[in-house]
Amino acid sequence: xxxxxxxxxxxxxxxxxxxxxxxxxxxxxxxxxxxxxxxxxxxxxxxxxxxxxxxxxxxxxxxxxxxxxxxxxxxxxxxxxxxxxxxxxxxxxxxxxxxxxxxxxxxxxxxxxxxxxxxxxxxxxxxxxxxxxxxxxxxxxxxxxxxxxxxxxxxxxxxxxxxxxxxxxxxxxxxxxxxxxxxxxxxxxxxxxxxxxxxxxxxxxxxxxxxxxxxxxxxxxxxxxxxxxxxxxxxxxxxxxxxxxxxxxxxxxxxxxxxxxxxxxxxxxxxxxxxxxxxxxxxxxxxxxxxxxxxxxxxxxxxxxxxxxxxxxxxxxxxxxxxxxxxxxxxxxxxxxxxxxxxxxxxxxxxxxxxxxxxxxxxxxxxxxxxxxxxxxxxxxxxxxxxxxxxxxxxxxxxxxxxxxxxxxxxxxxxxxxxxxxxxxxxxxxxxxxxxxxxxxxxxxxxxxxxxxxxxxxxxxxxxxxxxxxxxxxxxxxxxxxxxxxxxxxxxxxxxxxxxxxxxxxxxxxxxxxxxxxxxxxxxxxxxxxxxxxxxxxxxxxxxxxxxxxxxxxxxxxxxxxxxxxxxxx
Amino acid sequence: xxxxxxxxxxxxxxxxxxxxxxxxxxxxxxxxxxxxxxxxxxxxxxxxxxxxxxxxxxxxxxxxxxxxxxxxxxxxxxxxxxxxxxxxxxxxxxxxxxxxxxxxxxxxxxxxxxxxxxxxxxxxxxxxxxxxxxxxxxxxxxxxxxxxxxxxxxxxxxxxxxxxxxxxxxxxxxxxxxxxxxxxxxxxxxxxxxxxxxxxxxxxxxxxxxxxxxxxxxxxxxxxxxxxxxxxxxxxxxxxxxxxxxxxxxxxxxxxxxxxxxxxxxxxxxxxxxxxxxxxxxxxxxxxxxxxxxxxxxxxxxxxxxxxxxxxxxxxxxxxxxxxxxxxx
Numbered sequence: 001x002x003x004x005x006x007x008x009x010x011x012x013x014x015x016x017x018x019x020x021x022x023x024x025x026x027x028x029x030x031x032x033x034x035x036x037x038x039x040x041x042x043x044x045x046x047x048x049x050x051x052x053x054x055x056x057x058x059x060x061x062x063x064x065x066x067x068x069x070x071x072x073x074x075x076x077x078x079x080x081x082x083x084x085x086x087x088x089x090x091x092x093x094x095x096x097x098x099x100x101x102x103x104x105x106x107x108x109x110x111x112x113x114x115x116x117x118x119x120x121x122x123x124x125x126x127x128x129x130x131x132x133x134x135x136x137x138x139x140x141x142x143x144x145x146x147x148x149x150x151x152x153x154x155x156x157x158x159x160x161x162x163x164x165x166x167x168x169x170x171x172x173x174x175x176x177x178x179x180x181x182x183x184x185x186x187x188x189x190x191x192x193x194x195x196x197x198x199x200x201x202x203x204x205x206x207x208x209x210x211x212x213x214x215x216x217x218x219x220x221x222x223x224x225x226x227x228x229x230x231x232x233x234x235x236x237x238x239x240x241x242x243x244x245x246x247x248x249x250x251x252x253x254x255x256x257x258x259x260x261x262x263x264x265x266x267x268x269x270x271x272x273x274x275x276x277x278x279x280x281x282x283x284x285x286x287x288x289x290x291x292x293x294x295x296x297x298x299x300x301x302x303x304x305x306x307x308x309x310x311x312x313x314x315x316x317x318x319x320x321x322x323x324x325x326x327x328x329x330x331x332x333x334x335x336x337x338x339x340x341x342x343x344x345x346x347x348x349x350x351x352x353x354x355x356x357x358x359x360x361x362x363x364x365x366x367x368x369x370x371x372x373x374x375x376x377x378x379x380x381x382x383x384x385x386x387x388x389x390x391x392x393x394x395x396x397x398x399x400x401x402x403x404x405x406x407x408x409x410x411x412x413x414x415x416x417x418x419x420x421x422x423x424x425x426x427x428x429x430x431x432x433x434x435x436x437x438x439x440x441x442x443x444x445x446x447x448x449x450x451x452x453x454x455x456x457x458x459x460x461x462x463x464x465x466x467x468x469x470x471x472x473x474x475x476x477x478x479x480x481x482x483x484x485x486x487x488x489x490x491x492x493x494x495x496x497x498x499x500x501x502x503x504x505x506x507x508x509x510x511x512x513x514x515x516x517x518x519x520x521x522x523x524x525x526x527x528x529x530x531x532x533x534x535x536x537x538x539x540x541x542x543x544x545x546x547x548x549x550x551x552x553x554x555x556x557x558x559x560x561x562x563x564x565x566x567x568x569x570x
Numbered sequence: 571x572x573x574x575x576x577x578x579x580x581x582x583x584x585x586x587x588x589x590x591x592x593x594x595x596x597x598x599x600x601x602x603x604x605x606x607x608x609x610x611x612x613x614x615x616x617x618x619x620x621x622x623x624x625x626x627x628x629x630x631x632x633x634x635x636x637x638x639x640x641x642x643x644x645x646x647x648x649x650x651x652x653x654x655x656x657x658x659x660x661x662x663x664x665x666x667x668x669x670x671x672x673x674x675x676x677x678x679x680x681x682x683x684x685x686x687x688x689x690x691x692x693x694x695x696x697x698x699x700x701x702x703x704x705x706x707x708x709x710x711x712x713x714x715x716x717x718x719x720x721x722x723x724x725x726x727x728x729x730x731x732x733x734x735x736x737x738x739x740x741x742x743x744x745x746x747x748x749x750x751x752x753x754x755x756x757x758x759x760x761x762x763x764x765x766x767x768x769x770x771x772x773x774x775x776x777x778x779x780x781x782x783x784x785x786x787x788x789x790x791x792x793x794x795x796x797x798x799x800x801x802x803x804x805x806x807x808x809x810x811x812x813x814x815x816x817x818x819x820x821x822x823x824x825x826x827x828x829x830x831x832x833x834x835x836x837x838x839x840x841x842x843x844x845x846x847x848x849x850x851x852x853x854x855x856x857x858x859x860x861x862x863x864x865x866x867x868x869x870x871x872x873x874x875x876x877x878x879x880x881x882x883x884x885x886x887x888x889x890x891x892x893x894x895x896x897x898x899x
Contacts, residue, residue, distance in 0.1 A: 505863065
């Protein structure tokens, strides 16, 4: 009797608890799959093996290697990748922090900005010897950049091999600078656009002639100041127009490597003075600092904005809308506009080889097999497979040239996500090292499917017409060439890992808040007040601790330069 | 396994329905009643566990506020820093600015957010045509289901100088001769937030008052009418006193939430020109805590928030108990 009752009560509790916990997951977070069935002694084997992988970027088309390229990879190497990717624009930070907290890692990880979290947790394998002994292809690929792979002076180990940028990548087209609509250029007879004065005149002349577009007021110039986009369209152009390269929020002196917030350069004050002038002249949209991202794009897609100072990826959606409505004359041309003619736009200056990459973790049971796998992916065969797909299926070789059949190309552009899901082209690019656009392999073909001829072919008629008006084939021709500038010793400063704790982050945040508040204030002030507002802005940056932050950053830059170039810097 | 036991139970239920009563209890009334209601007690256990796991266990995380917390380390390896995070918090002038904004917006929100729905509910209740009443009620609570992202879009568009309807109307009535850039004026921001909140939530908040009004005994109105009370008299002397307990409970609860007003509205409606008026405590915790990996600092802000909430809740409750003879505890 009593027994029954106890069971009954227990069952009740149990049932209730189950109802609550019904959704608890039974997923295995683990890293269990490593080397099951693999034979560690025979490292050349292609015996089936599964590696777990985590990618910090979303990869919605990932198809568990059921795609053509994936099947081919498994056939050649015996490796199956069991991958998990971060969702949305996550960047993996949270997921990787959790991994570090629990100590459970996948075998391979593409950690992006969270690399230091994993290194601090002791989760990554030093790849220096592995590459040296087992990876001839990777060694060849990174030969001249080996120093850039090292983590730091204090810890000169190779924890990851950069895979999100290609080695010796070439840029074929300019997608930033100052933009003007093709209809404006055509009507004004392709005027000279070199300085901000030229740019202002062009907009002014056209808006005087056409005060309305499709019945709505024409907007000569609008910018996107919503959240971090303010950096892209309001503050970054200040250093572009004054001949400084992009080092994020800093300006780094190329000889002393001293870093300071770029707003402190006296030239930039003049750029913001010009914006202030544009605002007071009524040429800069009054909504600039109030509008949200979507309103900005809506304006552009209405076709009534004559000029932008932006990067193509930021206004791409709006331009695509115009293109699909067959309004190509309302899309934009790119110009390297500077404060005066003797200043050169440095947008094209090369940062050298600098990117995020893939790492092997301590959870991996057979790191030798893993590095061999990465090495195979980096071989010519592997790279062509990852970029072009399977021969005879996704490309053909005609007279020694790799050609993509028209119907495949068509699907690639118009049915992009299904295409990559089925074929796997583009899904494996970040999994191992690779050459960039414009590099040719031993057969004289490009490694990647992006090359100059293709860029020109993808231009619209309006673009081609404008380019013809300026005697150029691509927008890049209008910009100063990267060959005119030395490669930056410190790489892409905005990619550099900064201290994640301590005062640096707090000062950084404070100065960012000041910038985002004060720059709009300065631009919207009366011309007579501009100096006062701008000087106050600089003073409040220092008051928030900017000098301390700059000193800390300078130390980091110097350490990076000496690590990468071997130069002795004090 | 489990199903089996369940079946067993079902079979035996009818045989031993009165079994519990035969048990002897000698440990006082409390245990007696526990014994009598043990099924109820056992059924509530999962929910007590749930409450414990989700509301009390996380309090353990407050220890982070006294540490220099690093995600990858175990608890014993964390560095203890005492009250450093709180000292830093109370020394930051930005903190007082965001506290001012938070309190200003929540007090404005409580004042307006209480009066408007109550008035609205009473007016709605006085309507004779049921069809009209129901339509208005539905129309007015629909905005509640619209996400703040969309509402913020609508508001900025309405107040825009680029064809925004508010400016158009003011211009055509010759009240102003230059369009006003509403969203760029810091000192208008609190008002805009409060007004949009009223638009979005009035209908929804009125529902609970309408329900309370329905609960008032109809005989009271009939008696009042016999005594010759006007409709206004009836509202004042019957409806309002009738929903007084509801108003009090909601008021005390919302005073408890004074410092935690969320951050969606402020984040979505704000822009760089009005940050000095739009940044609230939660936004500050997000920006200066979590976004830059200062988990400890963020926890300190959260802890401050919770403690202030508890103090406010008990003070409000005590005051109401004393002066209005209404309380929730």
